[in-house]
Amino acid sequence: MAAVFHEEAGRLTAALVKRLGDFDLAEECVQDALVAALEHWPRSGIPENPGAWLMTTAHRRGIDRLRRETRYREKVAQLEETPMTQASSLPDERLELIFTCCHPALAREAQLALTLRSVAGLTTAEIARAFLQAEATVAQRLVRAKRKIVDAKIPFRVPEAHELPERLGEVLAVLYLMFNEGYLATGSRGVADRDLATEAEWLTGLLAQLMPDEPEVLGLLALMRFNLARADARFDSGGDIVLLRDQDRSKWDRAKIDATFALVGRYVRMRRPGPYQLQAVIAGAHADAKSWETTRWNEIVRSYDVLLGFSDTPVVRLNRAIALWHVEGPAAALAEVDDLADDLGTYHLFHATRGELLRALGRPDDARAADERALELTGNPGERALLERRLASPR
Numbered sequence: 001m002a003a004v005f006h007e008e009a010g011r012l013t014a015a016l017v018k019r020l021g022d023f024d025l026a027e028e029c030v031q032d033a034l035v036a037a038l039e040h041w042p043r044s045g046i047p048e049n050p051g052a053w054l055m056t057t058a059h060r061r062g063i064d065r066l067r068r069e070t071r072y073r074e075k076v077a078q079l080e081e082t083p084m085t086q087a088s089s090l091p092d093e094r095l096e097l098i099f100t101c102c103h104p105a106l107a108r109e110a111q112l113a114l115t116l117r118s119v120a121g122l123t124t125a126e127i128a129r130a131f132l133q134a135e136a137t138v139a140q141r142l143v144r145a146k147r148k149i150v151d152a153k154i155p156f157r158v159p160e161a162h163e164l165p166e167r168l169g170e171v172l173a174v175l176y177l178m179f180n181e182g183y184l185a186t187g188s189r190g191v192a193d194r195d196l197a198t199e200a201e202w203l204t205g206l207l208a209q210l211m212p213d214e215p216e217v218l219g220l221l222a223l224m225r226f227n228l229a230r231a232d233a234r235f236d237s238g239g240d241i242v243l244l245r246d247q248d249r250s251k252w253d254r255a256k257i258d259a260t261f262a263l264v265g266r267y268v269r270m271r272r273p274g275p276y277q278l279q280a281v282i283a284g285a286h287a288d289a290k291s292w293e294t295t296r297w298n299e300i301v302r303s304y305d306v307l308l309g310f311s312d313t314p315v316v317r318l319n320r321a322i323a324l325w326h327v328e329g330p331a332a333a334l335a336e337v338d339d340l341a342d343d344l345g346t347y348h349l350f351h352a353t354r355g356e357l358l359r360a361l362g363r364p365d366d367a368r369a370a371d372e373r374a375l376e377l378t379g380n381p382g383e384r385a386l387l388e389r390r391l392a393s394p395r
Contacts, residue, residue, distance in 0.1 A: 004050045009034070009121040010199075011051065012058050014097040020062060023118060023146040029065065031251045033058035094119055095206055096158050100146075103154045105288035110145035113138055115174040119203075120196060122181060129379065164211060169263035172220050172273060172276065175204050179224050183231075184380060219277030222263045226283035229256040240389075241382040245292040257287045278307040283386035297326040318350060330360040348377035352387065 009030060016026035032056045047053040101115035109343045113131070116122045123210035124142065128135040148154075159167050182196025208217045234249035236242050264284055267277050282303045289295040304320035318340055325333035334357040337350070343352035368391060376386040 004046065008051045008054050010097075010119045012054055012096055013118050013121075014059060014093040015055065017097055017100070018093055020066075021156070022150060023114070024161065025062065025065060029058040029061045032061040039130055064133045071079035082214070095203060095210075096156055098171055098174060099158050100149065100154060100156045100165060102174060103149070104166065105152050105154060106145050106148055107141075108170060108173075110141050110148075111170045112174050112177060113141050114145040116178060116181070117142055117370065119174075120178045120181070120199070126181065133280040140292060148247075158210065168211070168214065168216065171207065172216060173202075175200050175207070176220060176276070178203075179227075183227060184382070189394060197224070197228065197231075200260075201225065213270070216274040216276050218263055218267040218276060222260050222267070223276055223283055225256055225260040225263070226280060226287045229253040229260065229287060235382070239382070241386045241393075243386075244286065249290065252287070257284075260284070273306070273310075275307060275310040278303055278310065280308075295326070301327055314340045315347075318344060318347075318353060322353060325357065325360075328330045330357045333357055334361065346377060348374045348383070350374075351377065352383075355390070 012030045012033065013026050016025055016029055020026050020029075036057050037050075037054060041047075062063055096121050097223070098115050101118060102111040106114070109131070113127050116127050118122070124139050125135050128138040131138065179197050179200035182198070182200060201221070204217065204221045204224060208214075208221050211217050230244075230247065230249075230252045232253070233247040233249065234242055242248075260280075261284060264277075264280060282300055285296055285300050301320065301322045304323060306315065306319070307316055318337060321333045321336040321340075324336060334354070337357060340350060351370045351374035355367045355374060358364075358367035358370060371387050371390050375384060375391070377386055378387070
């Protein structure tokens with residue numbers, strides 16, 4: 001039942017936002033429908049078409065709520081005339097919802113938070129963790145964003161062709177965050193939420209159909225697919241994370257990897273490089289290596305150098321330092337990582353990376369302190385289990 005709710009919540013919200021023009025009301029109706037399902041389905045069983053059942057219920061709750069407010073009589077009439085049980089058009093409406101949430105009238109942070117909340121169905125707490133911000137801050141941002149959409153009468157539609165370029169950056173950022181939240185979840189979903197990651201890939205693929213000549217869309221899609229191609233090897237039979245160097249590469253989906261390299265070829269020929277394309281090139285270098293030892297680390301470091309020209313962030317520099325470790329050794333890498341302490345002091349992967357480098361340099365006590373700090377900063381059960389295994393292992 002939980003899987004059905006997760007699959008349908010975004011579709012329901014998108015359809016109701018389009019018809020109601022009110023995010024809060026749409027979300028309330030969706031929640032009402034989910035509560036009704038929890039009450040009825042255990043007795044009557046999950047219906048043959050659960051999405052249609054939920055949509056009909058949410059639609060009726062929306063009509064009931066609007067009937068109580070005389071100023072919405074025209075909307076009530078429109079809702080009563082519009083059938084809501086046809087689910088075939090709903091995925092496109094989710095894409096429209098993304099563009100609505102990412103309207104230029106909204107601040108970038110609000111665009112990201114609102115789309116993750118309304119389309120992906122993340123909780124406010126999960127969004128706060130994704131942004132490394134306080135939950136109260138994100139909650140206030142969501143309220144302001146919804147009010148701005150209503151007050152500014154922001155239209156619910158996919159932009160016209162000439163509007164797409166200026167709207168693309170925010171949409172790609174949302175899809176990227178959505179994918180990351182699913183690929184290694186930070187909230188109650190557990191270690192990983194493959195459905196959310198796959199949904200982000202699907203929406204990015206839909207965007208690629210809409211903008212087939214936009215290389216950054218193709219780059220993000222390639223990045224997602226390279227990662228998903230090795231998803232089956234990322235956890236062991238007990239659900240624990242398996243690091244890239246230890247993964248059974250026979251479990252990687254080579255057909256998906258080969259098809260994704262064809263996608264890389266498409267955007268490389270366009271000769272308009274960007275950060276998502278370069279991240280996909282780096283992911284592709286890992287995917288192409290038949291073993292950890294044959295990884296082309298020099299090429300990866302060079303790709304990071306180019307990426308810094310587009311996105312010079314502390315996290316990119318941290319990832320470059322990890323690659324540099326395998327080219328120039330752990331001492332050179334640690335020097336670069338330590339330079340990031342002011343920027344990444346509250347980022348668990350900064351401390352986990354330091355722990356690995358310190359261990360490689362024969363400094364087990366310092367490595368243990370770094371791992372303990374990383375453990376304090378992460379709530380992901382898979383990452384916590386990995387760090388706990390490190391801390392429990394003999395020096």
